[in-house]
Structure formats: structure tokens, C-alpha cells
Amino acid sequence: MKMTRALLTGPRSFQIEEHAAPEAGPQDVLIDIHTCGVCPSDVRFYSGTRAGATYPRTLGHEWVGQVIDVGGDVSRFAVGDRVAAFVQRVCGMCRNCQRGMSNMCLNRLPAIEGGFQTVGRAVSDALEPIPDDTPYEAAAFAEPLACCLNGISRTPIVPGDTVVLMGVGPIGQLLSQLAQLRGGRVIAVDMIPERLELAMELGASEGLNAADPDLVKKIQDLTGGFGAEAVIVAVGVPAAELQALELAAPGGYVNYFAGTYPSATIAMDPNVIHYRQLWVTGSYHFTPGGFRTALDLIAREEVQVQPLISHRLGLDEIAHGFDTVIDQAGMKVIIEMGDGG
Numbered sequence: 594m595k596m597t598r599a600l601l602t603g604p605r606s607f608q609i610e611e612h613a614a615p616e617a618g619p620q621d622v623l624i625d626i627h628t629c630g631v632c633p634s635d636v637r638f639y640s641g642t643r644a645g646a647t648y649p650r651t652l653g654h655e656w657v658g659q660v661i662d663v664g665g666d667v668s669r670f671a672v673g674d675r676v677a678a679f680v681q682r683v684c685g686m687c688r689n690c691q692r693g694m695s696n697m698c699l700n701r702l703p704a705i706e707g708g709f710q711t712v713g714r715a716v717s718d719a720l721e722p723i724p725d726d727t728p729y730e731a732a733a734f735a736e737p738l739a740c741c742l743n744g745i746s747r748t749p750i751v752p753g754d755t756v757v758l759m760g761v762g763p764i765g766q767l768l769s770q771l772a773q774l775r776g777g778r779v780i781a782v783d784m785i786p787e788r789l790e791l792a793m794e795l796g797a798s799e800g801l802n803a804a805d806p807d808l809v810k811k812i813q814d815l816t817g818g819f820g821a822e823a824v825i826v827a828v829g830v831p832a833a834e835l836q837a838l839e840l841a842a843p844g845g846y847v848n849y850f851a852g853t854y855p856s857a858t859i860a861m862d863p864n865v866i867h868y869r870q871l872w873v874t875g876s877y878h879f880t881p882g883g884f885r886t887a888l889d890l891i892a893r894e895e896v897q898v899q900p901l902i903s904h905r906l907g908l909d910e911i912a913h914g915f916d917t918v919i920d921q922a923g924m925k926v927i928i929e930m931g932d933g934g
Contacts, residue, residue: 598710604641615714623662627729629708630655631926639915654680656708657732675723696878724892734898738887739879741767748848752776757821760828761792763925829853846872901925
């Protein structure tokens with residue numbers, strides 16, 4: 594059996610090629626991939642900014658599709674099932690897993706192959722069934738939403754809290770909706786007006802320009818001079834990471850959700866944290882349980898994901914999709930291999 598894949602042969606160089614489809618080992622599942630989202634971590638391989646990157650490689654880990662073959666030891670899935678894949682398989686027994694941090698499993702094993710191809714292979718433990726009536730393109734948000742759930746779990750928010758979301762690209766939009774589900778009032782901050790407008794359409798109470806020199810004062814005014822109980826930094830920009838400390842209320846939480854590439858440092862006065870008793874945390878990746886919860890939230894439409902899709906492109910347009918993300922010319926870009934559904 595043949596398949597088509599987008600092989601990244603070097604920075605900014607995709608090659609669309611026919612290739613032999615993988616075979617299913619005893620614990621494997623083969624999937625006819627329908628949709629795969631473009632993630633910033635993929636983009637760093639494409640742009641050549643990922644440290645230690647090697648080529649050629651097939652990218653993509655936000656993928657969904659329909660089962661076309663199963664290995665002899667697989668009992669959870671059958672041909673025809675609709676499934677969403679996740680990139681990690683955890684041991685459940687290492688020190689981190691036992692501490693409830695399976696997102697940082699010390700024995701994490703490869704679980705899936707890249708999603709920018711028409712046929713994918715995954716171990717059955719790295720698949721979840723897609724709920725009935727949930728479109729493929731919506732289910733493809735399960736992995737990024739699961740990462741956001743991990744971030745929200747490390748940012749205590751109670752009804753009535755003000756939450757400042759710094760950066761409302763696709764990830765920031767998901768975090769904004771999760772903060773609202775917890776009863777938070779969200780103030781969206783971004784440089785791109787269209788992103789602020791979308792955030793408010795999806796429930797944010799205010800949208801403020803990140804370049805506004807009076808940003809701190811405006812947020813103080815909106816919170817009665819108190820500041821925000823939670824500030825989530827969903828953009829890897831050192832200036833935003835530093836400013837977040839100014840925006841937090843005494844006793845507030847600051848979550849550095851986004852990674853910073855290239856790596857950078859910020860010069861800050863530790864007394865800001867000390868005398869205002871701030872909680873500063875980070876969050877990384879997701880847990881298998883979070884992935885299942887994300888699919889449920891998407892299926893129940895408690896988190897709206899399809900309004901975030903700005904580009905639906907075919908596999909032969911993948912380079913354009915990646916350039917679109919780099920140029921911040923849209924929101925979420927998805928690549929469609931199949932006929933949707």
C-alpha cells in the first residue's frame with residue numbers, strides 16, 4: 594500500500610512524495626489520517642530554529658483519522674473507528690508519574706508517527722476514540738487543549754477572578770475559554786486587533802493592545818487598582834514575561850505557559866515577587882487524562898475550537914501553511930489529508 598507524505602528535507606523545504614505505507618506491528622494501529630494541525634513546535638523544525646534538529650523528518654502530532662488496520666494484540670480498536678492520536682506514552686511508575694506529573698514521565702516512549710502524511714501508525718495506548726458527531730477538525734485540537742488544561746490546573750482561578758491572557762493566538766484563545774469556564778473574567782492582551790476581536794467574541798470581557806504604553810494602568814483601572822489574580826503568558830516574548838509581574842495582584846499567580854525561542858533571560862527585581870507575595874509557575878505538555886478531558890470538552894462544545902481555524906489547506910499546500918503561522922497571518926492552520934467528516 595502506498596501513501597503520500599510531506600517530508601521536511603531541511604529548513605523551509607518540504608518534499609511531497611509517494612512512500613510505502615507502514616505495516617501494523619502486534620500493538621500498532623494504522624490510521625487513514627484526515628486532519629493534522631500545525632503546531633509552533635513543528636514550525637521551529639521548519640524554520641531551522643529548533644536546536645539539534647535533524648532532517649529529513651515527517652512532522653505533525655495533532656492528528657486524527659479513521660482506523661484501517663490493527664495488530665494482532667490490539668483489542669481496543671477496530672477498523673472503521675474514528676480516533677485521535679497523542680504523542681506520548683507514559684510508564685505510570687517513575688518518580689514523576691507517581692507524583693502526578695505524567696506529562697514529565699522519565700520513561701516516555703515514542704507513540705505515534707508524524708501526521709503530515711495520509712497513513713499514520715500509533716500504538717493503541719496513544720489513541721482515544723473521537724466522540725460521535727465531533728468533526729475531525731475539531732478533534733484535532735485535543736492535544737493543544739490538553740496542554741492548556743495542564744496550564745490552567747497550575748493557575749488557581751475561582752469565580753470572580755480577573756485573568757489577564759497575554760497573547761491570544763490559538764493557544765491563548767483556548768486558555769481564555771478555560772479560564773472563563775472556571776468563572777474568571779478574562780482581559781485579552783495582544784498586538785493583533787483581529788485576535789483581540791475573536792477573543793471577545795469567545796467571551797473575553799476586554800481586549801487591550803500589548804503595545805499600549807498605558808497597559809499596566811488600564812488593567813489597574815479595570816481591577817479597581819488591585820491587579821489581576823492570574824496572569825497567563827501565552828507568548829514567548831521576554832518583555833511580556835517581565836510585564837506580567839507588574840500586572841498581577843498581590844498574592845496573584847503568574848504562569849509562564851509559552852516556551853521562549855530562542856532562549857532568553859529577563860532582568861527582574863526579586864522584591865516584586867517577595868513583597869507582593871506572587872506565585873510564579875510554568876506548565877509544560879499534557880497528561881493522557883487531560884487529553885481525554887479535552888476531547889470531552891470539545892465534543893460538548895464547552896470549548897469552541899472551530900472558530901479558531903483560519904486556514905484549511907491540502908497536503909500540497911503545507912509550506913504555505915507553515916509560512917502563514919510564521920507570519921502570524923491567521924489563527925490555527927490545519928492540513929487536511931482526507932475528505933473530512
